[in-house]
Amino acid sequence: MAIKNGQEIKKNFFSSKTVLFFLLIALIWVAIICIKTSYQKYQMAEDINNMKANSAKLQEEMQKLDLTKAMLNNPAFLEKEAKQRLNLKKEGEEVVILPKNETLVQQAAQNSQNIPSGSSSVGNINQAVEKQDEPNWKKWWKYFFH
Numbered sequence: 001m002a003i004k005n006g007q008e009i010k011k012n013f014f015s016s017k018t019v020l021f022f023l024l025i026a027l028i029w030v031a032i033i034c035i036k037t038s039y040q041k042y043q044m045a046e047d048i049n050n051m052k053a054n055s056a057k058l059q060e061e062m063q064k065l066d067l068t069k070a071m072l073n074n075p076a077f078l079e080k081e082a083k084q085r086l087n088l089k090k091e092g093e094e095v096v097i098l099p100k101n102e103t104l105v106q107q108a109a110q111n112s113q114n115i116p117s118g119s120s121s122v123g124n125i126n127q128a129v130e131k132q133d134e135p136n137w138k139k140w141w142k143y144f145f146h
Helices: 002-015 017-072 075-086 101-112 120-133 136-145
Strands: none
Touching: 002 017, 017 075
């Protein structure tokens, strides 16, 4: 009979509402911990992916900067920039300053007066002068509608 009492106690213990209540609370607690852990794992994976993307962008930017640095250290580039921006010249070089396009067209028109009028270069110069005198909206109008 002692065995039956022990089995009955075990049966009564696991079927009691108090034990079932605590088991349910423990199960909920374990489920919450699992959900939190899964969410943290998901966030870490997202962070890793973002960091990899940022790393790739930074590597690309670093390569561009290296190319720019190499270009800026190139003596030919430095010479070109010194001539253009600082108006410097090498020893033995002579600087030639050309007039603006309008002046060139006027000089060409004056020179073309010495050439016979049947020449095609005179007509081209006159057309160029006429096109420069036209407002921009007329040029676009002719472009689209003529």
